Amino acid sequence: MRLIHTSDWHVGRTFHRHRTIEHLESVLTGLADLVREHDVDAVLVAGDLFDLSMPAAEHFDVLDRAFSRIRDAGAVIVATPGNHDSASRLGFQSTWAAKAGVHVIAKWPSEPVVLHDDHGPVHLFGVPYLEPSALRVQHPRLAEQGVDVSTADGAVSWAMGQIREALHDSPARSVVLAHCFVGRTSTGDEVVDDAPKDITVGGQSLVSASHFDGIDYTALGHIHSRQRITESVRYSGAPLYYSFKESSPHRGVWLVDLDDAGLADVTWLDLPIPRRTRTIRGELESLLADASLDGTEDEWIRAILTDAQRPADPMSRLQKRWPNCSTLQFEPPEHERESRTYRERVAGRRDIDVVAEFAGDVRENEPLTELERSIVEAALISVAAEEAAR
Template sequence: MRLLHTSDWHVGRTFHGADTLDALADALGAIAGIVRDRGVDAVLVAGDVYDSAMPAGRHVEALTLALGEIRAAGAEIVLASGNHDSAARLGANAGFARAGGLHLSTLALEPESWRVELADEHGPVHVFAVPYLEPVALRSSLPEAGIASQDDAIAWAMAAVRASLAESPARSVVLAHCFAAGVAAPEDDAPRDITAGGLDVVPASRFEGVDYVALGHLHSRQELSRSVRYSGAPLYYSFKERSPLRGGWLVDLDADGLAEVEWVDLPVPRQLTTIEGELDALLADARLEGTEEHWIRARLTDRVRPMDAMRRLRARWLHAAEVQWLGGDDLPAIEVRARLARRSEAEVVGDFLEHVRAGAGATDAEAALVRDGLARAVAAESAQ
């Protein structure tokens, strides 16, 4: 059986205010081409299908068209909800969709609904599409499970997966949307909320016992082990995404389980380029010829902040998206803001308490209350 592992489509997301829907449509159309050309049996989408819990009508239409093209190309689709998705909206009419080969997994509290049964000449393949698991919501609904963190939530989910496999043995694949230990430091490649409240790191060992684990949540491809991987997003969504490659993992299962994993590229409509120097020098730099159609981040080193820097940059680079001024007396402040941007909400609260208490930070009990409150806020946003 041949599977294509993708994730984090984020239909409706912009890039520094620029619409990306046409570029994403091209990338998702290329997935349909891969299905036809490479004989893919099922396309996996490991969460964050939409960028918003309330997608606009044209974003729903674009997703519907893309899914229809993939089905017409011959693959079934297994799709799990992510933290950006509204589980209720995305999962609407899941029963009818299943009859057409689109398997929507959005019910966090119903592990029996996660299993999608596929089959090839070697027998059954059970795909467990675990939707995004919010620890606070699970703790409220399953107080006896003792779920206090994302790690606990995944441990609970994997216990359900193993119980299902014990009852009905088969080759197995798991989709999950989380931040797993062992990936490269995320910087802003990872979602901002991965360290807020209960959304913590999940050890990769939690996923032992299945043939392949298709992860989503990070936007660059990562390989934690031969059988545990992130595919990343189909488009660039940040200048700091670690991998310049966009695509997915082509996963082959034979009679014994995982046989081979191969990377397949998706089209990149516009490259990311960071340029650095004084503005006038950059505008005249012949070495930058050929970058005029790229997404541009300009890091300006002029001693005096240039006037109308973005307007002047766009005279050469129409798609200049970000300007950072690194010169002058503001440099220390810029560095401070950069450090602040990398901290989690819980760390910000802890630092504030340490400041107002003259060095005495939050107690363990206070830190737990802060984490719980932040997790509840994230849960409320995800449910909208």
């Protein structure tokens, strides 16, 4: 049996407030092409199909078209919700969808999806993102039974215990989809997590890789770069770049082969990258004239300016060469850094410029949009008028 492992599609997410929906749809079309090219039996999507728990109608349409292309290419689909998804919305009509080869495992406990090849059955278990506080409400008797689900590790341990019981009763080759944060490999190496961080209480989000011991293959989701935890436990990462923090150059899927004994081989397949990310650093005039950057004009650009004095209107000038310049930072030479107080630095400057600079600093150096700037300007004018009328 041949599987593709993917995750973290985040349909609807923006890249520093720029639309990515068209890029994602082209990449998912490329995924369907891989299904056809490699004669794949099933595509596993390990959570975060949507970016928001209440997706827009457009985002449902994108997911519907992606699933249809994959089915037309010959593979069934097995998916499970991540922490960004609404399990109930994603699982709506899942009973009907399963009859068409789209299996959405949106709750736990749940029966496995059973597929067959020449060697017999393969049981595919989907473990949705398990929020400990929600589990304690949904399964109040767990505490009475001595089951600790106060942490993500405890929740996954509980789910995997049920999976092992099911496999003991019905032995078969096994695959698990799980959306969680495995912080270290089985050898103790730290996992590189370059996805945007969720707010968690220290340590409570970490899950031990040992919970997946004995499973023929575990398809993980949650981290946006590909990771090999063990030979049989892996992250595929996201198919698109969603932040400059995501530094991994790889965007693709794992191709997983199972034989009669279990896991036979795992191969990486690249997906098309519609727009790469690039960080450029230097003085503004030098960057604008740098011939070595020819050909980068269509990339996502983060600019770090090292001018001793802030140039006038730097973002609009950068965007004339790089229309997709999305963030701007100022890092002047150490000896040129401001020693004045904030009050001294803003003295004599227009209020709108002060607010715009502050907004950029607290929003990962993303400038105000034209609409936001006009709203702020209107508010400042209103405040000034009120003060003048006193």
